Amino acid sequence: MPGPESAPVPAPPSIRAVPGTPAPSPAPAPSSQPSSQPSSQTSSQPAEGRRSGRRRDRRGSGVRERRRLETHDRIVDAAAELFAERGFDAVSVVEIAQRAGVVEKTVFNHFPVKEGLVLSADPPMRAALLHAVATRPAGESVAAAAGTFVVRAMTMLGSPEAAEGVAAMARVVRGSRTLQAREREILGEITAALAAQIREETGADDGAVEPELTAAAVTALYGRLLELARDRALAGVTGPALADELRAAGRRGLSLLQFGLAGYAKRR
Structure with a gap:
C-alpha cells in the first residue's frame, strides 16, 4: 500500500486560493458504450437522425462547458487583478463582474460568496492530506504520515512558479479581516475532517482527546x-x-509531532 510519498500533493497557492481554488473539472467525456436502455420502437425519428441529434447534443454540451470554464477564468482573473490593486474589502462583486465582462449574477453563479474567489471552500489540501493518512503503510503513525505530507506540500511553495502567488496571497489575505476569519474557519474544517478520520480508524470513543489533539497539531x-x-x-x-527554509522548519515541526514535546524547551 503506498505511503504518503505517493500521495497527491496540491499545487502551490496562487491568488486564486489557499492552498488553491481548484479549477473546475471539465465535463466527463461522453461514453462510447451503447445505452443500457432499450430504444423506442415507436419513435418516428430515424435511427440515424437520433444518432446525429445525440452527436449535436454532445458537441453543444462541450461548447457550453468550454464557455463556462472561460467565464470562470475571466471572473477569477478579474478578481485577482482588482484584489491586488485595491485589496479584497475595497472591491465589490459588481466591479469584478464589470471587469470580467459579465453580470453580477454570473459571478454569484460561479462563486456563491465573495470569499470563494480567493479561498476554496474545499481546498485540495484537505483531500490530499486525508489520502496521505488513509494510505500510509502499516506501522506508520498518523502524525508521521500527515506531518511528512504537510512538509512536502508546503516546501512546494518555494518553487519558482509559486513565488508570485504566495506573495500576492499574503498581501490580499493579510489585508482583509474577512479573509483571515474565513481562512481560520477552513483550517478548522480541515482539522475536524482529519480528527474524524483518525477517530473512525482507531475506534476511539467519544471521550478520547487523542484524535483532536493529533489533528490540531498537524494543521498547526x-x-x-x-x-x-x-x-x-x-x-x-x-x-x-x-524551499530550504520551509523544509528545515517543517522537519523540526515534524520531529515534535513524531516524538512529542517531552524534550522541548526544558527549563535550565
Missing part, C-alpha cells in the same frame, strides 16, 4: 509553515532559499 504545523512562507515571500525570499 500546516498553518505555521504557510505563514512562514508568506513572511519570507514578502521579504523577497523565493525559490530554493525559501
